[in-house]
Amino acid sequence: MSAPDPFEVTAPPVVLPPRLMGVEPVERVDTPLRMDYLASSGRHMGAYLRAMKQKRILGERCPTTGQVFVPPRGATPTSGLPTTELVELADRGYVESFCVTRVPIPGRDDLELPYISAWIVLDGANVGFIGLVTGIAPEDVRLGLRVEAVWRPDAELTESANNISSWIPTGEPDQTIESYEIVGTP
Amino acid sequence: MAKQRCAVIGVGQTKYESARKDVSIAGLVREAALRALADAGLGWDDIDAVVLGKAPDFFEGVMMPELILGEALGAVGKPMLRVHTAGSVGGSTAIVATSLIESGVHRRVLALGFEKQSDSNAMWALSLPSPFQTSINAGAGGYFAPIIRRYMAMSGAPELTGCNVVFKDRQHALKNPYAHLQQHDLTFESIVDAPMLWDPIRYSETCPSSDGACAVVLSDEDGAKAAPNPVAWVDATAMRSEANNFGGRNMVNPAASSMCAEELYRKAGVTNPRTDIDMAEIYVPFSWYEPMWLESLGFADKGEGWRLVEDGTTKLGGRMPVNASGGVLSSNPIGASGMVRFAEAALQVRGMAGDHQVEGARRALGHAYGGGAQYFAMWIVSATP
């Protein structure tokens, strides 16, 4: 039994009315879409962003497991319950893993290639997030590297996660990663 | 009432390409649907319901496109569902359609996954910055590369394992006339020598961006018996989702993946996938995910998946070929890719995979995943009911 010819066109040809014969068909319609959205951070993320302006990092604690999530979003996946407790975290942690990116990304022309994007876990947190690592050559970055936040100058602080421009090595001994499979402290 | 048996009685695909400028969205989906109907020996009126799946609507710039596709898919006056489960959507679409048959609600269902991502800008749609988050997420690759690095460290796999997967899949694609990338002059060296993109992923180790549609016609047992061509019986389906970020999450081998496979095998009566499954179509958008998923799906022990790549097990002609179609690494219309995996598995057990047919394939696995490796959809199809 044979499969149908892959490229056989099965639709009947379109027959144009006489007045359209010989008229160049339109093959593409260019319709720019632009829509603006005024996004709400939500109450917990809002608290996180306001704390960011004060160079403080907030996370939320899961009421069931005690796990700390950052940034706080208002409910934790380990409980499915609304968040009741915000906790403050240190602005230092370690690199769980990383990659060296050599392609530019939209909206970040300021990023010099190649750059190191790392999965960073803060002390006190149970989850990581993606952060930029600087102050070290790509070939020297390793799993377990201890890093700390580089905050923008006070005058430039806003209610934004971008207050931390990057993460740099602290010089402390590397974090020992027990299991190479699990990401985020169990 | 006991579950009804469900079978794939028709498969239709479009040639995957970077841009299908010759058709509208309706034309694209209709092409795949017509081929599936022809394969099934059916007409539009024989179909009871349509299930459509695709990824975010920003890929085409059309909100809820099932609304404009009713006529093209013979769905006017019929039930029409639109599934969206991120990258796994092609698979979950097939699973939703299967449940419509197994539950006895319908007798014949058309399931279709598509993406016409050249209409919009896939890179843009995939890296839309979340408000309030920092924006250095370098797309999907930037997310998966660190995880791959963990697998490499844990398994001690040879550095070129990923390149081996790419070479294999692209060679397979040469035997699949629907595959997007047809790289006749590709050499292994050229893959290795390509520059790093998201180190440790090279430019050569990533999937293309494709337009395309894939359709399957599913039917109940009576419809399967009346079908003109061999059918693929759906032995089992399974879906799992997990949060993508929590303490202790195994990002290399997510619990959702291994649990999904466990349930799938249990329902299908598969006691040992290594001997019971003849071939697998696994969603591998970045090379290293083949050894990683092989372990998660139980085809290899932890840390040993790369051996199946090294020793040729997963190559056409090997003991358990993976992605004989060329896989996602050779064609990736995002909303359809999961459906392509499911459909290709069905073609294999129907003996209708043409030049990329795995000899004697009687039982095959179709697999899809999405999100931060958090959504999984799988099915097992076989030649016998």
Added chain:
Amino acid sequence: MIDVAIVGYSVRQARELADNELELMAPLFETVRAETGLGPDRIDFTCSGSSDFLAGAAFSFVMSVDATRPVPPIVESHVEMDGAWALYEAWVKLQLGEAKTALVYGYGKSSPGSLRDVLATQLDPYVVAPLWPDALGLAGLQARAMLDAGDVTEQAMAEIAARSLADAESNPHAVRSGARDAEALLAEPLVHDPLRSHDIPERADGGAAVILATAEVARDVCSRPAWIRGIDHRMDVHHFGARDLRRAASAEIAAHAVGASADRLDVAELDAPFTHQEHLLTRAMGLDPDRTRISPSGGSLNGHVMMASGLVRIGEAAARIHRGEADRTLGHATSGPWLQQNLACVLEGE
């Protein structure tokens, strides 16, 4: 078919919510879990409805899943449609005889974006969407067609609005309410000829959660389950010029398939954002407003949450049964311009 009932329902609607998806949905899940005693460990399947274009984010449904407690992994799916279709998918899943319970939800916030622009992107992208017709204008076209043909009068539309506004007073979730008589409403200016503001839905942010259970579980967790006796959905042609704006054939077929008028219906909650659409759907679905209370919640007209209003109508129809206020009800959902796609669900209490 396996008997499935709605055993829990919660809803939130407000003109504008500052909450994110998790802050919106987590309390609704808490409510239905508490109502039924079915916590995350007892939910076998989860299914939701939402829209990326509405949210202004790709893969936006991912943002809400954490509130379902997907750790350890759950069986979960999503439709890019109103939550009513997620309920349909869950109902089908429960027919397979494995899953016994399902959590279904839908949510949407219209306030962040410009809904009229967003909805224009639902239209044929080649020849209609580039004109950016707005949803109110399209609704107005349909109302005009009905008025000109004598299907409905402005008076009848005002009477629907008046009744609905009065009904909405007893619904704490209604966003607009306040009894006024039809004559006073008719004296109001036209804002989108032939529509007056009372003919136009009050858009809202919000969401709804519903728990389904098979017979094995339903009676243990709910004192008066709302049994799904029939559920069906259909889609009409989209293309302008191929539509008869005065009909919703898909609603006719769906209503017939579920046997809507086979027996007395106490309540029919219709997802009719516009007054003329309530009129159209009432007739299309064979309902008798003298014997069936239409949208006693105040309807989508007085609180319209995109991607959830259909699920809300079904939930409201179920709640009437839960509370012993009705024995047989209908919940309806619609999608697309001009009532293009319709879902009907008949519910019964014992």
